[in-house]
Amino acid sequence: MITLEKVAKIYETKSGQVVGVDNVSLTINKGEVYGIVGYSGAGKSTLLRCINILERPTSGKVIVDGVDLLKLKSKQLRVARQSIGMIFQGFYLVSSKTVFENVAFALKAAGVEKTKRKERVLELLELVGLSDKADHYPTQLSGGQKQRVSIARALANNPKVLLCDEATSALDPSTTKSILALLKKINLELGITIVIITHEMEVVKEICDRCAVMQDGKVVEEGPTYDMFSNPKEPLTLDFIKTVLDFELPQKLLDSISGTLVRLQFRGELAEEAVVSDMLQKFSVKGNILHGKVEYIKETPLGIFIMELVGEKTEQEKALAYLKDRVKQVEVI
Incomplete structure (x- = not known):
């Protein structure tokens, strides 16, 4: 579903070049939940934004569902992005619009007619468990409910891929579990490929089929999540595993x-x-x-x-x- 071939992202600054992503190659299979883990500054969010070309790679290939996105013209890319939903840590809801209107916005932008928009929004709110909040405003919602609205919005145009950038980092542990359960449900019922950026190994343990660990813009280790937990190869991976499985004796x-x-x-x-x-x-x-x-x-x-x-x-x-x-x-x- 997603193939990254030697993707690099280099920023030009007054003090010289800064490497955000350093020749990363990954294959993410159709229908799987894939985690990308790393500490702050590892390059994981930059890599995620390269997948939908919100950050244009300096070099390499980004192939999503058989299409090399870097070869598309602006109009073609806008259409291709409709099949790639994205949710963020900060929710990014319009405070002056209701829950219904926030979700409908993505459909309106895609040119979906009004009657079909209403039907689709109600369907999505049912999916994320917010049917009774359609007329509420973001300020009336909890953090978990806001994230459910952003998930519904990201699913509006029936994407094949859902990108999640630290989607649970701002939530408490109980709410995080409920959001992960919702993402699991979406993956299983809709068959959507999900890519999750996180610094929390608990999230990876709960939901990811495979994962990659990043450091300094590079992938230092990759594999099935179970294998990463049971037999980590790299010291950085072991550090992350210890946040979940710590067995230091006094x-x-x-x-x-x-x-x-x-x-x-x-x-x-x-x-x-x-x-x-x-x-x-x-x-x-x-x-x-x-x-x-x-x-x-x-x-x-x-x-x-x-x-x-x-x-x-x-x-x-x-x-x-x-x-x-x-x-x-x-x-x-």
Whole structure:
């Protein structure tokens, strides 16, 4: 659906050139939810705006649904943009217009006749759960409701792609979950390809099929979200994962350890099996669970536990061998 080939964006300033995006190549498949993660200044928002040419790349190719957008003339590009919806952190609603009018604006700009506009707006407000707010003004809405209006507006012209630029950053955790659930619903029911820019790994964990991590305008790591969480390759990716899966033990506890400290990772169905319980029954060792949890990455379980094994050395070795045979990853710390 979206192919970026060596996309670069360079800004000319008085002090010299500033590289916003540095030769990024990505392929985003039709119907998937794709996350782009990075700290402030990583270039992720600039890259997103290159997809719909709000930022014109200095070089490279931007192909959306088989069309190279950089080859289009202005009028052709305006038409092509109608198939690419976009929502922002700041909502950008017109305060003097009602919810209905804010959503209808996108249809009016696209030349949709008045009777069809009304039908489409009501349909969209039903989809985003705001049918009862059609006559309200933005000042009468909560942050989550404002974002739902902006989502409805972005969907007005039946886009094939929805770009989300930090769409949940201004929202509280509960509202963020409801907006992510809505985006999930839109993706599943309408088949729209969604690209999400975020600095929150919790968002990626919840909704993204695949993701890329950016730093200094470059993609430093990319892959399926589950693989990124279970086996990050780059230090920056690990930093982001730790915001969701942090298993640092206090030094005072580490100083009191007398047995063998083991970190276990259970992937998929194994995360829900009683592997540790079985091991403790089979061998003459005690297991003290010091830290652990099961996270669900796009509804697939990933379990990580840190435990202390106490017992005779030979029994500990047998227990470790058993765990290594059953568990995806066993690390003696």
